[in-house]
Amino acid sequence: MSRVVVDVVLKPEISDPQGQAVLGALGRLGHDSVRSVRQGKHFVLEVDGTPDEAELKQIAETLLANPVIEDVELHLPKD
Amino acid sequence: MRIGVITFPGSLDDVDAARAVRLAGGEPVALWHGDHDLKDVDAVVLPGGFSYGDYLRAGAIAARSPLMQDVVAAAHGGLPVLGICNGFQVLCEAGLLPGALTRNSHLHFRNRDQLLRVERADTAWTGDYADGQEILIPVKNGEGRYVAADADLDRLEGENRVVFRYVGGNPNGSSRDIAGVTSENGRVVGLMPHPEHAVEDLTGPSTDGLGFFTSVLKAVVNA
Structure with a gap:
């Protein structure tokens, strides 16, 4: 069994009102050094055997992320 | 004329959509997302609600349901959706x-x-309207920013595929005030506001939504 992590975040050109709301809260809490917040999703997949990179890429790009609005990063286990 | 209305787990407005079909003079046909059976319908409505609780992304899991594979294939063949x-x-x-x-x-x-x-009165679902006509129907969403x-x-815009635009204020921040768009062939239409909630004076702000359902009955006859 191996552990594969997929991170999904809105593309830079798509505005992220949730991230902006978090940024606003940080400002109210006095954390003035934070310039920007982008909120995303973090998936952890347990996969039988050695992960098939092509298959996982397909999973990440066709279901876990919507390529119209989101960028996706696949993290395979290091040997 | 048989108009299918798909129910997904978490659909809310399937009964209202079926009622709108009936008021327009069509026969509503209940379809279940988990079947592979379009029951020979002449058109399909995907209703409002929160399919799969909006998990992952709104509509994402419902879009991969068994019946949707049939809907996609039929839509490519010209089925109004x-x-x-x-x-x-x-x-x-x-x-x-x-x-x-x-x-x-x-x-x-x-x-x-x-x-x-x-903006487009020549799609399968808007033939009973006029270009530039303004209609009043309810909108209700949390994730409606197009x-x-x-x-x-x-x-x-170049292909003239924007079917509806918000007038008098954009309720969700949609790009270019877009409320609804259509497929290249004008048979598939999607919009955030709810025409099925504006089909009777008793319960809606107008009866402006009825035109969607009367339009498709004519589109099917003329196809």
Whole structure:
């Protein structure tokens, strides 16, 4: 069994009102050094055997992320 | 004329959609997302609601349901398909319509009666309207902000595929006030506002929504 992590975040050109709301809260809490917040999703997949990179890429790009609005990063286990 | 209405787990407005079909003079046919059976319907409505609790992304899991594979194939063959609210989200996630629906820019759920301008009166679902006509129907969503890359929006506008625009205020921050779009062949239409909630004076702000359902009956006859 191996552990594969997929991170999904809105593309830079798509505005992220949730991230902006978090940024606003940080400002109210006095954390003035934070310039920007982008909120995303973090998936952890347990996969039988050695992960098939092509298959996982397909999973990440066709279901876990919507390529119209989101960028996706696949993290395979290091040997 | 048999108009299918798909129920997904979490659909809310399937009964209202079926009622609108009946009031327009059609025969509503209940379809179940988990079947592979379109029951020989002449058109399909994907209703509003929160299929799969909006898990992953609104409409994302419903778009991969068994029946949606049949809907996608039939739509490519010219079957008229209307997606309302969550149904619009499902159609975008299924690749039948371009763009995506994201969290409202103001982060609030917005529920109000909304003016729309009909930009295209020649789709399968808008033939009973006039170009430029303004209609008043309810809008109610939390993830209704229509977005796409600027180049894609330019292409959509160039191909005249914006069917409805918000008038008198944009309820969710949608790009270019877009409330609804259509497929290249004008048979698939999706919009965030709810025509099925504006079909009777007793319960709606108008009866302006009825035209969607009368339009498709004629579109099917003339096809």
